[in-house]
Amino acid sequence: MTEIVALEALAARVESGQSLAVPVDRSGVAMAATAAIIADGIDNLHLVCVPISGMQADLLIGAGAIKTLETSAVSLGEAGGAPRFGAAVRAGSLTLRDATCPAIHAGLVAAQHGVPFMPIAGIIGSDLLEVRPDWKVIDSPVGEPRKVVVVPAIKPDVALFHAPEADRAGNVRIGRFRELATMAYAARRTLVTVERIVDRNLLETEDSAAGVLPSLYVDAIAVAERGSWPLALWDEYPADEAEIARYTAMARSEDGFRAYLSTFLSHRKQVA
Amino acid sequence: MQSEHERRELLIATIADLLDGIRHVAVGASSPIPAAGAMLLRARNARDGKPPVRISILGSQRHNFFTNGGIELFDCAAQGRVDAFFLGGGQIDGEGNINLVGTGDYPRTDVRWPGSFGSAYLYHLIPRVILFREEHSPRVFVPKVDFVSARATTPEVPRRGGPYALLTNMALFDFDREAGGFALRSVHPPFTPADIRKNTGFDYAEPEVVRETPRPDGATLDLLRGQILDELAETYPAFARSMTQAA
Numbered sequence: 001m002t003e004i005v006a007l008e009a010l011a012a013r014v015e016s017g018q019s020l021a022v023p024v025d026r027s028g029v030a031m032a033a034t035a036a037i038i039a040d041g042i043d044n045l046h047l048v049c050v051p052i053s054g055m056q057a058d059l060l061i062g063a064g065a066i067k068t069l070e071t072s073a074v075s076l077g078e079a080g081g082a083p084r085f086g087a088a089v090r091a092g093s094l095t096l097r098d099a100t101c102p103a104i105h106a107g108l109v110a111a112q113h114g115v116p117f118m119p120i121a122g123i124i125g126s127d128l129l130e131v132r133p134d135w136k137v138i139d140s141p142v143g144e145p146r147k148v149v150v151v152p153a154i155k156p157d158v159a160l161f162h163a164p165e166a167d168r169a170g171n172v173r174i175g176r177f178r179e180l181a182t183m184a185y186a187a188r189r190t191l192v193t194v195e196r197i198v199d200r201n202l203l204e205t206e207d208s209a210a211g212v213l214p215s216l217y218v219d220a221i222a223v224a225e226r227g228s229w230p231l232a233l234w235d236e237y238p239a240d241e242a243e244i245a246r247y248t249a250m251a252r253s254e255d256g257f258r259a260y261l262s263t264f265l266s267h268r269k270q271v272a
Numbered sequence: 273m274q275s276e277h278e279r280r281e282l283l284i285a286t287i288a289d290l291l292d293g294i295r296h297v298a299v300g301a302s303s304p305i306p307a308a309g310a311m312l313l314r315a316r317n318a319r320d321g322k323p324p325v326r327i328s329i330l331g332s333q334r335h336n337f338f339t340n341g342g343i344e345l346f347d348c349a350a351q352g353r354v355d356a357f358f359l360g361g362g363q364i365d366g367e368g369n370i371n372l373v374g375t376g377d378y379p380r381t382d383v384r385w386p387g388s389f390g391s392a393y394l395y396h397l398i399p400r401v402i403l404f405r406e407e408h409s410p411r412v413f414v415p416k417v418d419f420v421s422a423r424a425t426t427p428e429v430p431r432r433g434g435p436y437a438l439l440t441n442m443a444l445f446d447f448d449r450e451a452g453g454f455a456l457r458s459v460h461p462p463f464t465p466a467d468i469r470k471n472t473g474f475d476y477a478e479p480e481v482v483r484e485t486p487r488p489d490g491a492t493l494d495l496l497r498g499q500i501l502d503e504l505a506e507t508y509p510a511f512a513r514s515m516t517q518a519a
Contacts, residue, residue, distance in 0.1 A: 050342070071387060072389050073386035073387030073388065074386055074387060075387075077301065077302055078302055086384050089379065089381060090380065090382075092380045098378075098379075098387060100388050100391065101342070101346065101389055101390040101393070102346035102390060102393045103393070120393070121350050121397060122393035122395065122396035122433075123393055123396070124396070124423075125420065125422075126421060126422055127373075127378070127421070131379070147428065147429050178341025178342075179343065181341070
């Protein structure tokens with residue numbers, strides 16, 4: 001059964017040392033829960049960005065919560081490069097697992113299907129194969145004889161995202177952001193924050209059920225209003241570009257980042 | 273002297289020409305000039321009764337007809353349903369290889385860029401990849417990239433995808449897949465072939481007579497300054513505003 005809990009109780013289910021899968025900015029990023037995880041002092045996380053991340057990854061890196069970073073990119077979009085990511089790479093304080101977007105999707109799909117690896121087109125010739133010894137080039141065992149890349153299954157301990165609404169049974173509306181479902185199928189546990197909990201049954205009609213992740217895959221839900229802020233939540237609110245630009249400027253220095261983080265954490269507390 | 277505004281118009285019109293004949297083009301996020309080029313082609317085809325053009329802009333809600341999540345673009349490319357795409361690079365070398373990771377020795381690169389995104393995969397699968405990098409300098413166009421995010425040619429595996437052209441602030445190059453290198457096609461006025469040679473860190477083929485990149489004609493400029501800027505404003509409001517103010 002999906003439990004409906006307070007935001008802090010949901011965040012407390014993320015433990016140091018776990019692997020944590022999070023979605024790209026446009027799909028619904030659980031920023032309020034990220035603040036709560038940082039406030040809890042969680043560290044040594046293996047962050048899996050599906051397939052890239054922005055301010056969420058940069059905040060977690062700056063706060064010292066990440067040991068291993070598996071991603072196809074970290075970027076703050078229009079605001080520019082991710083400053084704490086850049087600083088951590090220069091300092092050598094992160095274990096990098098550079099990837100390419102479809103390889104992260106393929107790894108999750110392997111876990112979704114319960115198989116150890118997934119073949120994937122392209123990639124051959126890229127230096128990613130040099131820095132990712134867990135990716136292999138094999139001779140295709142079936143069909144036309146050719147080389148093909150295989151990537152191992154990605155089975156995160158926890159998948160975490162934010163969505164507009166869930167019903168009382170724990171069914172979550174994810175729209176056409178199907179990668180959120182893939183993350184949930186692949187992960188051992190899935191934690192979701194939502195803007196609101198609705199009384200109607202989201203599975204009631206074919207129309208309403210089409211964009212829904214069933215509660216079977218959802219372990220816990222917490223309400224977090226404006227839970228993606230300052231990032232956007234689809235169909236609900238746009239990104240707060242001024243706030244993201246303010247973060248980007250402040251996070252250029254370690255001191256500036258600390259000042260930003262402290263305000264960010266207390267702001268989230270006030271909202272909660 | 274060419275203004276910033278005229279320079280952008282020439283790039284947009286050149287991209288529309290490079291895309292001629294395609295049915296579906298995908299454009300990455302934060303790429304207003306490629307998006308404008310794709311929209312110009314679509315508008316021109318509609319005007320001239322040519323086949324319709326589909327445009328997918330990644331990260332846009334409005335210009336995105338996919339319903340199967342983030343994986344669908346990649347699947348679509350693997351099925352041969354994406355004809356053209358744009359890639360850039362912190363470094364691009366004479367063999368067409370691109371580096372989106374950083375300079376120096378991985379993993380502790382001197383400068384770290386965001387990462388490879390989908391390049392390592394899409395370069396193999398999309399037939400007409402247009403390399404678009406506005407800065408034309410020897411630090412971008414290097415003899416050999418420090419990290420190969422995506423390799424342009426791989427004789428050891430069959431592929432339909434790869435570089436088609438390289439467009440910069442100064443020039444347009446064709447990519448020759450057989451030879452595995454670039455050939456200068458045209459220079460944007462007021463630059464000369466000597467300017468291009470001086471600012472390019474890799475070797476490339478050059479015809480005896482190098483043409484000037486044609487400026488967009490009046491009908492193209494009318495479309496661009498009217499309909500295209502309106503369409504563009506939905507996804508890139510700041511860029512469309514700056515183009516409108518300059519006009």
